[in-house]
Amino acid sequence: MTTPVLEARGLSRSFGHVRALDDVDFEVYPGEVTALIGDNGAGKSTLVKALSGNLALDSGVIKFEGDEIQLTNPQQASALGIETVHQDLALAPHLDPVQNMYLGREIMNKGLGGFFGTMNTKEMARESRRAFDELGATVRSLTSPVGSMSGGQRQAIAIARAVHWANKVVFLDEPTAALGVRQTKNVLETIRRVRDKGIAVVFISHSMPHVIEVSDRVQVLRLGHRAASIDTKDTSMEELVGLMTGASTRNAA
Amino acid sequence: MSDDVRDADIKKAEFGQEAGPETTSINAAVEREQKSRVPRIFKAQAFQILLVLIVIVIIFSIAAPDTFAQLSNLRLVVQNASILAVLGVGMTFIIITSGIDLSVGSVLVFSGVVAAIVMRAMGGSDWGTATVGIIVSILSGLAWGTFNGILISKAKVPPLIVTLGSLGMALGLAQILTGGVDIRNVPAVLTTTIGYGNILGGIPIISVIALVFVLIGAFVLHKTKFGLYTYAVGSSEEAARRVGVKVDRHLIKVYALSGGLAGVAGILSLSQFSTTAIAGQSQTNLNVIAAVVIGGTSLFGGYGTIFGTVVGLFIPAVLQNGFVITGVQPFWQQVAVGAVLIAAVYVDQLRRASAARGASTSLWSHFFRRNKK
Numbered sequence: 001m002t003t004p005v006l007e008a009r010g011l012s013r014s015f016g017h018v019r020a021l022d023d024v025d026f027e028v029y030p031g032e033v034t035a036l037i038g039d040n041g042a043g044k045s046t047l048v049k050a051l052s053g054n055l056a057l058d059s060g061v062i063k064f065e066g067d068e069i070q071l072t073n074p075q076q077a078s079a080l081g082i083e084t085v086h087q088d089l090a091l092a093p094h095l096d097p098v099q100n101m102y103l104g105r106e107i108m109n110k111g112l113g114g115f116f117g118t119m120n121t122k123e124m125a126r127e128s129r130r131a132f133d134e135l136g137a138t139v140r141s142l143t144s145p146v147g148s149m150s151g152g153q154r155q156a157i158a159i160a161r162a163v164h165w166a167n168k169v170v171f172l173d174e175p176t177a178a179l180g181v182r183q184t185k186n187v188l189e190t191i192r193r194v195r196d197k198g199i200a201v202v203f204i205s206h207s208m209p210h211v212i213e214v215s216d217r218v219q220v221l222r223l224g225h226r227a228a229s230i231d232t233k234d235t236s237m238e239e240l241v242g243l244m245t246g247a248s249t250r251n252a253a
Numbered sequence: 254m255s256d257d258v259r260d261a262d263i264k265k266a267e268f269g270q271e272a273g274p275e276t277t278s279i280n281a282a283v284e285r286e287q288k289s290r291v292p293r294i295f296k297a298q299a300f301q302i303l304l305v306l307i308v309i310v311i312i313f314s315i316a317a318p319d320t321f322a323q324l325s326n327l328r329l330v331v332q333n334a335s336i337l338a339v340l341g342v343g344m345t346f347i348i349i350t351s352g353i354d355l356s357v358g359s360v361l362v363f364s365g366v367v368a369a370i371v372m373r374a375m376g377g378s379d380w381g382t383a384t385v386g387i388i389v390s391i392l393s394g395l396a397w398g399t400f401n402g403i404l405i406s407k408a409k410v411p412p413l414i415v416t417l418g419s420l421g422m423a424l425g426l427a428q429i430l431t432g433g434v435d436i437r438n439v440p441a442v443l444t445t446t447i448g449y450g451n452i453l454g455g456i457p458i459i460s461v462i463a464l465v466f467v468l469i470g471a472f473v474l475h476k477t478k479f480g481l482y483t484y485a486v487g488s489s490e491e492a493a494r495r496v497g498v499k500v501d502r503h504l505i506k507v508y509a510l511s512g513g514l515a516g517v518a519g520i521l522s523l524s525q526f527s528t529t530a531i532a533g534q535s536q537t538n539l540n541v542i543a544a545v546v547i548g549g550t551s552l553f554g555g556y557g558t559i560f561g562t563v564v565g566l567f568i569p570a571v572l573q574n575g576f577v578i579t580g581v582q583p584f585w586q587q588v589a590v591g592a593v594l595i596a597a598v599y600v601d602q603l604r605r606a607s608a609a610r611g612a613s614t615s616l617w618s619h620f621f622r623r624n625k626k
Contacts, residue, residue, distance in 0.1 A: 090491060
């Protein structure tokens with residue numbers, strides 16, 4: 001079997017008396033969609049925070065392409081090619097899609113203009129347009145503030161931004177939660193395209209049909225512990241729901 | 254298993270059919286945008302405020318063509334607004350970050366006092382002494398701004414409280430340094446040039462200096478990464494932080510900028526009035542904030558222009574001047590400016606509400622094109 005691009009062994013984290021993560025194992029393979037599911041409070045978001053450098057761990061080991069790493073901040077994860085799309089998207093509503101795309105990573109002008117801090121807006125707009133087109137994202141205006149756009153468009157921009165900068169792993173925290181039927185379809189299609197680029201996608205969702213439709217592997221969390229890790233083609237919605245609620249069990253392979 | 258596959262197939266079929274409403278609404282919006290004959294710039298709130306200013310100017314010009322509508326009078330208005338314009342540049346940056354700086358007037362006074370004391374101690378009245386005074390004044394302003402910025406970003410004390418505190422501290426220290434008596438010996442090279450000197454046959458030097466700061470401010474705000482980060486921090490601090498923008502450091506820089514500009518204004522004020530005018534700046538902060546807000550900058554952050562601030566400055570200035578000339582009690586100026594201020598914030602609220610609905614962000618359509626919907 002290939003080396004997981006990102007691997008976690010025995011992660012634990014407590015908040016007071018609550019063990020949000022209890023000796024969790026987790027692995028993500030390149031070019032695969034890994035669904036991460038679990039009931040509310042199962043530790044999904046905590047795990048994603050830990051793996052994207054947003055949360056310190058009590059114990060456990062994180063390996064990136066086989067080498068042990070310490071993730072202490074999100075920028076470090078970004079430098080490794082790991083990006084996260086949070087549920088709240090973390091876009092600046094007054095900025096346009098291009099500005100959001102390149103915020104913190106602006107392309108500066110060369111020469112005198114760059115010395116005075118001006119940005120190469122043309123190139124950023126061109127690259128953003130290319131990135132949106134590549135994902136089939138329907139961003140109609142590159143100059144309107146994203147705050148004026150629909151939830152679907154904002155989601156598309158947030159995902160496109162993550163994919164644009166990630167070349168290894170993208171975490172998507174409930175990307176379809178607030179979307180209509182058509183935008184959901186676009187997001188799932190986007191996930192497939194990202195996977196086909198060879199990037200590992202971690203897809204967190206409460207929607208079992210979406211999980212079954214798009215993922216290659218499902219990892220089930222229950223009460224801060226991994227309840228199962230199974231190939232999607234070997235399971236069913238009923239079994240996944242059973243694993244999430246504890247009604248059925250399986251070996252965490 | 255087979256059930257699930259069929260389920261997915263059904264979903265796909267549904268998705269295919271559901272392609273309608275969303276795309277049509279977007280297309281319609283795009284079409285509407287393209288069809289609109291009103292260019293983008295005219296939709297900006299700053300432009301609408303400019304129309305208000307033009308209307309005011311026209312009214313006064315008709316009422317007093319011989320006195321108001323004269324070049325010399327225009328020159329006076331511009332000259333009087335110059336110091337506020339320098340302060341307004343810094344205030345625009347700060348309000349775009351969703352902050353506030355109440356201390357600008359006091360920092361102006363403090364910087365002027367320190368510069369005046371240093372220049373008096375040096376004893377000269379040549380450009381060497383004046384240059385030292387200018388540098389001292391700017392450094393003093395920068396120091397106060399940095400002090401504000403560190404308390405706001407690192408100690409997490411709200412900007413309103415920090416700058417209210419430094420307002421009192423700067424003014425108090427200025428009075429301690431002078432014993433409450435204004436210093437009146439300002440080097441003549443400052444008063445005769447910056448103070449009331451003219452170039453190019455009648456353009457006040459102080460206004461040219463202000464214009465330079467306005468243009469540089471507009472360039473930095475609208476064209477550089479520093480300006481973009483200012484909008485980003487005001488729009489969503491969290492979003493900026495997550496992509497690696499050093500939010501704390503940026504806030505310190507923005508407050509330092511405002512303080513530094515207050516230092517510049519300190520030397521301008523010293524030159525213009527030939528005195529430290531300790532008691533003369535108690536309303537300055539509110540006047541500057543009103544101008545910025547009237548100019549369309551949102552108190553909630555993330556939105557605003559330097560151009561708007563300049564227009565916003567001239568509305569109170571023109572009203573004041575016009576009322577005096579036309580013989581209306583000048584106290585009406587305060588009433589009128591108050592009303593304009595409230596109207597401007599109301600308009601900002603409308604704009605934000607319609608932006609939140611995902612509708613057109615233009616007030617133009619709100620007021621003028623409602624019937625066509």
